[in-house]
Amino acid sequence: MRYLGYASTFTLLTIIGAATNATAGEVNLYTSNSEDAVALVLDAVAEQAPDIKINVIGGGSGSLLRRIEAEQSAPVADLFWSSGFSTLAGFSNLFTAYESPEADSLLPALQTESAPWTGTNTHVTVIMVNSDVLDGEAPQTWEALMDKRWAGQVTMADPANSSSSYAQLYGIYQLYGEEGVRNLADIVELQGSTSGVYKAVAQGEYPLGMTMEYAAQRYIHGGQDDISMIYPTDGTFLSPEGMALIKNGPNSEEAKQVYDLLLSQNLQEQLFDLTFRRPSRADLDDAIANSGLPLMEDINIIEVDETEAGEQRDYLLELWADARG
Structure with missing residues (x-):
C-alpha cells in the first residue's frame, strides 16, 4: 500500500x-x-x-x-x-x-x-482534558486521577504496545507502587494505539486521557478550545x-x-x-x-532510571495484566 x-x-x-x-x-x-x-x-x-x-x-x-x-x-x-x-x-x-x-x-x-x-x-506525560464532556473539576494529580469516581472516564494506550504508555505505567509504579498500578488498572479504558488516546479525548469519547504533551498541544494550537492539559503536581514522567x-x-x-x-x-x-x-x-x-x-525547569519531573524501567518491563506488564484481569 x-x-x-x-x-x-x-x-x-x-x-x-x-x-x-x-x-x-x-x-x-x-x-x-x-x-x-x-x-x-x-x-x-x-x-x-x-x-x-x-x-x-x-x-x-x-x-x-x-x-x-x-x-x-x-x-x-x-x-x-x-x-x-x-x-x-x-x-x-x-x-x-x-x-x-x-x-x-x-x-x-x-x-x-x-x-x-x-x-x-522526549515526551512529557500529561493529563489531556476535554472540558465539554468533563463532569466537575479535573484531577490535578495522578493520585486524584486514580480515584474510583473517574472509572471509565480515563483512557490510555496499551502499555504492551506503546512505549510512551509503558513509561506512564512505570512512572505510576515508581510513585505509588503495586497499589498504584492496580488502582490505575481499575479506572482506565485502553486504546490499541497511542494515537487512539488523544483522538478519543479530542472527539469527546472520554473527558480525560493519559497522553503526551505534544499530542494535546497540537489540538490546543489548532484552536480546539475545549482541550487543555494538566502537568500533575505530584510529578510527571519523561x-x-x-x-x-x-x-x-x-x-x-x-x-x-x-x-x-x-x-x-x-x-x-x-x-x-x-x-x-x-x-x-x-x-x-x-x-x-x-x-x-x-520549559522543563518549570515542570515537576520525576526522575526515571530507564535501564531499570527496561529491566522491569516483563514483571510490570505481568502485574498490569493480572490487575486488568
Whole structure:
C-alpha cells in the first residue's frame, strides 16, 4: 500500500505491506512516527541527500520492533525511528551502536553513550482534558486521577504496545507502587494505539486521557478550545525516544546519513515546530519557549532510571495484566 502526497521520489509502505531488502542508495526506515513528521523528513532527505531513496515501513513501535526481531536472521530494516528507551532496552540485541557527529549537541540524558541508540526527542506525560464532556473539576494529580469516581472516564494506550504508555505505567509504579498500578488498572479504558488516546479525548469519547504533551498541544494550537492539559503536581514522567541502526542492515552507510540528518539542529527545530515533540538537542530552548510550552525547569519531573524501567518491563506488564484481569 502506498500513501500519496509525500515527496514524489519516495515510497511510504504501511506495516501491512511487504518490505523488500533495500538496494544500494536506498534505506528501509521502520518508524512509528506520524505521517506529517515522516513527510518532513522525506523532504529534508530529498533536499540534502538526494541520492538516497527511503522506503518507509510504518506501524506501532512494539509491532515494528517485533518485526525487526523476526527478521534478524536476514535483516530488512536499516534504521528504526523511534521508541522509548525502556522499550528499546528489551530489543538492544537488534541494534548496532553509532557515534553520530551530532551527538555532542544533544542533552546529556539523551546521548545514551552506553546504549546502541541515540535520543531524538522526549515526551512529557500529561493529563489531556476535554472540558465539554468533563463532569466537575479535573484531577490535578495522578493520585486524584486514580480515584474510583473517574472509572471509565480515563483512557490510555496499551502499555504492551506503546512505549510512551509503558513509561506512564512505570512512572505510576515508581510513585505509588503495586497499589498504584492496580488502582490505575481499575479506572482506565485502553486504546490499541497511542494515537487512539488523544483522538478519543479530542472527539469527546472520554473527558480525560493519559497522553503526551505534544499530542494535546497540537489540538490546543489548532484552536480546539475545549482541550487543555494538566502537568500533575505530584510529578510527571519523561518518555525519551531514540532511534537506532539495525544490526547487519543492508545499507548501513546510507542509514548513517539519515541518522545524522534526524539529529541535526535544523531538522529537529522543524520537527518541533510541526509536531511539538520536545527535541533532544540542547540548543533549541528558544524554540520551545516561543511555542507556549513551559520549559522543563518549570515542570515537576520525576526522575526515571530507564535501564531499570527496561529491566522491569516483563514483571510490570505481568502485574498490569493480572490487575486488568
